[in-house]
Amino acid sequence: TTVPLLRQNDGREIPQIGLGIYGPDDSGTADAVAAAIEIGYRSIDTAALYQNEVGVGDGIRRSQIDRAELYVTTKLADDSHGYDSALRAFDTSLDKLGLDYVDLYLIHWPLPGVDKYVDTWRAFEKLQRDGRAKSIGVSNFQPAHLQRLFDETDIRPVLNQIELHPGLPNVAVREFNTANGILTEAWSPLGRGRVFGNAALEGVAQKHGKSVAQVVIRWQVEQGNVVIPKSITPERLAENIDVYDFSLDDEDRAAIATLENGQRTGDDPDTYNG
Numbered sequence: 001t002t003v004p005l006l007r008q009n010d011g012r013e014i015p016q017i018g019l020g021i022y023g024p025d026d027s028g029t030a031d032a033v034a035a036a037i038e039i040g041y042r043s044i045d046t047a048a049l050y051q052n053e054v055g056v057g058d059g060i061r062r063s064q065i066d067r068a069e070l071y072v073t074t075k076l077a078d079d080s081h082g083y084d085s086a087l088r089a090f091d092t093s094l095d096k097l098g099l100d101y102v103d104l105y106l107i108h109w110p111l112p113g114v115d116k117y118v119d120t121w122r123a124f125e126k127l128q129r130d131g132r133a134k135s136i137g138v139s140n141f142q143p144a145h146l147q148r149l150f151d152e153t154d155i156r157p158v159l160n161q162i163e164l165h166p167g168l169p170n171v172a173v174r175e176f177n178t179a180n181g182i183l184t185e186a187w188s189p190l191g192r193g194r195v196f197g198n199a200a201l202e203g204v205a206q207k208h209g210k211s212v213a214q215v216v217i218r219w220q221v222e223q224g225n226v227v228i229p230k231s232i233t234p235e236r237l238a239e240n241i242d243v244y245d246f247s248l249d250d251e252d253r254a255a256i257a258t259l260e261n262g263q264r265t266g267d268d269p270d271t272y273n274g
């Protein structure tokens with residue numbers, strides 16, 4: 001499967017589906033990253049917080065793929081907000097990855113109570129100007145947090161990585177992103193596994209001869225989202241990018257909508273402060 005590219009507001013492109021690799025240690029991460037690249041993945045999403053950046057770098061080197069063909073994302077940890085701290089944290093991440101640039105650097109959480117995301121963003125702008133983060137973006141930003149960046153800084157984030165799955169479609173944030181030229185990237189796109197075992201989704205999957213994971217990832221892709229499902233199993237990794245040979249109809253979307261319950265699987269960005 002070849003995963004299509006989506007155009008960012010800085011002119012660069014991101015593969016629509018990537019491997020999100022939160023959980024495994026360095027060794028398990030290296031195995032999963034190498035397997036994913038072998039299967040056709042070209043985008044990997046990690047974070048300083050995941051403590052597996054070394055494993056991501058090892059998996060990339062093991063695959064012997066040309067660096068230019070890969071899109072590597074990492075994120076600034078919550079304890080590193082602030083201009084100087086962010087620059088230092090970026091150096092540490094790059095060191096651990098063993099790379100000389102990342103494709104995308106994200107502020108992991110806005111931490112509104114800490115109130116340093118604007119200064120942090122100015123450090124991100126410098127990293128991009130220096131060419132060490134080719135693109136810069138944010139994660140878990142609500143519209144009010146984005147609006148402050150628009151008002152007080154120079155560069156717009158290329159994307160906003162937010163919790164988004166059938167249980168929490170996060171429509172208002174997605175629409176705000178879109179209206180402002182920012183791609184929406186869905187984290188926990190399978191609701192951390194909560195989408196499985198649902199009769200309505202199993203019905204849609206059966207109708208299309210696809211799996212429940214494929215139906216949900218297709219639902220993401222049809223919204224124009226970037227998607228980073230997590231798996232370390234080669235069969236599932238292959239399954240999760242094989243979503244470009246069918247489409248959902250109104251009846252399917254209505255079945256998926258029955259899963260909406262507004263429940264987050266993670267923290268609330270408006271109140272989480274690290």
Ligand code: NAD
Nearest residue numbers: 020021022139187188189190191192193213229230231236
């Ligand atoms: P997910 O929604 O991707 O679900 C993962 C679960 O689904 C795992 O249990 C996995 O075994 C299972 N699964 C995956 N593919 C399957 C398949 N084809 N068939 C059956 N089961 C399958 O959950 P996640 O790991 O929480 O989210 C994905 C990624 O999002 C993370 O790895 C991380 O990179 C990112 N993330 C970011 C944030 C953030 O704050 N920015 C927060 C959480 C996660």
